[in-house]
Amino acid sequence: MNDTLYGYYRQQDVLPTVGHFQGEADLVAHEEHRRRLFTDKLKLPPQLFRGARLLEFGPDAGENSLVFALWGADCTLAEPHEKAHATIRSYFARFQQDARLQQLRPEDVLQFPAPLTEAERFDVVDAEGFIYTILPTRLWLDKCAQLTRTGGFLVIFYCEAYGSFMELMLKVVHARYRELTCLAPQPAAEKLFQTKWDSIPHKRRMESWTMDVLVNPFVRLKYFLEPRTLCDAADAAGWSLYSSWPHYADTLDVHWFKRTLPAETLARLRADYVERSRLSQIFGRKHFLARTEPESESALGELLTLTDGLIDCYEATNAELCVQHLARLEKLLQSDAVLADAADRDASLQTVRSYQRLFPILSAGNAHAIAEFCSTDAGFIRSWGMPSHFAVFQKTASLGPA
Numbered sequence: 359m360n361d362t363l364y365g366y367y368r369q370q371d372v373l374p375t376v377g378h379f380q381g382e383a384d385l386v387a388h389e390e391h392r393r394r395l396f397t398d399k400l401k402l403p404p405q406l407f408r409g410a411r412l413l414e415f416g417p418d419a420g421e422n423s424l425v426f427a428l429w430g431a432d433c434t435l436a437e438p439h440e441k442a443h444a445t446i447r448s449y450f451a452r453f454q455q456d457a458r459l460q461q462l463r464p465e466d467v468l469q470f471p472a473p474l475t476e477a478e479r480f481d482v483v484d485a486e487g488f489i490y491t492i493l494p495t496r497l498w499l500d501k502c503a504q505l506t507r508t509g510g511f512l513v514i515f516y517c518e519a520y521g522s523f524m525e526l527m528l529k530v531v532h533a534r535y536r537e538l539t540c541l542a543p544q545p546a547a548e549k550l551f552q553t554k555w556d557s558i559p560h561k562r563r564m565e566s567w568t569m570d571v572l573v574n575p576f577v578r579l580k581y582f583l584e585p586r587t588l589c590d591a592a593d594a595a596g597w598s599l600y601s602s603w604p605h606y607a608d609t610l611d612v613h614w615f616k617r618t619l620p621a622e623t624l625a626r627l628r629a630d631y632v633e634r635s636r637l638s639q640i641f642g643r644k645h646f647l648a649r650t651e652p653e654s655e656s657a658l659g660e661l662l663t664l665t666d667g668l669i670d671c672y673e674a675t676n677a678e679l680c681v682q683h684l685a686r687l688e689k690l691l692q693s694d695a696v697l698a699d700a701a702d703r704d705a706s707l708q709t710v711r712s713y714q715r716l717f718p719i720l721s722a723g724n725a726h727a728i729a730e731f732c733s734t735d736a737g738f739i740r741s742w743g744m745p746s747h748f749a750v751f752q753k754t755a756s757l758g759p760a
């Protein structure tokens with residue numbers, strides 16, 4: 359079971375995302391957050407869920423599922439980590455939504471039974487927080503297409519490669535510090551990141567984050583998805599991009615409303631837009647490139663690969679290469695090739711310079727100095743990146759009779 363994310367969760371004492379709702383007010387606040395996200399960013403307002411047949415894979419404790427139920431969806435939940443089932447059932451009972459829970463099943467995505475008829479297919483398939491760990495990508499795109507009605511939606515929330523750069527940095531720091539101190543994951547995380555963690559509000563506890571990000575073997579470059587490749591693979595599997603956060607479709611394109619662009623043109627515009635958004639995704643703020651930059655595109659890819667490699671084995675020579683890439687990134691950020699507001703540019707430069715100072719401290723191997731830096735450096739404390747993206751695909755192609 360070490361090759362699945364839920365196998366990893368089965369070995370843990372805590373559920374990865376449980377928010378421990380205490381009462382009605384917590385659910386109301388969560389519903390409000392999801393309503394804004396789904397309406398404003400994903401263009402799927404709650405009305406669309408009324409009476410919908412919804413299949414949610416990997417609901418964990420079921421807090422998002424409760425909101426789908428409140429919106430009137432008939433929910434089928436598939437959660438292979440069976441320790442979560444009791445929490446899901448008790449949430450649905452406590453908030454009087456049992457009637458909306460059609461089925462709670464133990465299959466994972468690939469094991470889920472294929473529908474026999476179109477009526478058995480779903481209007482919405484939702485898979486948040488894990489689907490990127492199933493490789494190759496085409497497997498789950500095809501499986502979800504099999505499960506969704508034509509015109510239906512697939513909602514995914516996943517780890518994106520460039521947006522996860524800072525997540526990889528945190529993993530490097532954590533691994534290096536543990537190597538030097540022999541501390542267990544949680545006390546090491548507290549020594550390094552307590553100040554950072556406390557600097558922003560969180561629904562989940564730090565121990566969940568340690569388990570779900572810092573030591574999670576699936577939060578690695580090998581699993582992260584890149585939006586251009588993802589959207590191309592989705593096109594090939596009979597989906598079309600409906601919405602995403604951040605945007606992948608070229609929102610700067612303008613043309614007459616009666617014109618419909620061919621799929622190939624849309625894909626080309628999307629690829630260009632995504633590539634020019636790399637820095638926005640790394641830093642989680644607007645840094646649009648005035649033009650595509652093949653050299654910086656490959657340099658950023660190299661920076662990701664080197665950083666990811668330092669998690670397994672910290673080598674000062676590779677750390678030095680990262681510093682050189684950061685110097686190039688600093689220069690790019692200062693140039694007019696990046697369209698950005700002044701405050702955003704300054705904030706990202708602060709992060710880059712902070713990492714430039716951090717690598718030599720990591721290489722020097724003084725654990726106390728590492729912890730001191732992480733607890734006091736303002737640039738490090740305020741940098742979080744944008745590791746998680748949402749994408750919604752609509753099923754365009756009919757599979758014919760099931």
Ligand SMILES: C[S@@+](CC[C@H](N)C(=O)[O-])C[C@H]1O[C@@H](n2cnc3c(N)ncnc32)[C@H](O)[C@@H]1O
Pocket residue numbers: 362363364367374375415416417418419422436437438439442465466467468485486487488492515
């Ligand atoms: C990080 S949690 C996310 C929970 C919730 N969807 C959210 O976004 O808050 C991932 C969940 O997906 C489940 N999971 C992992 N691999 C899965 C798979 N292949 N099929 C279905 N569920 C899976 C895990 O057991 C866990 O409950």
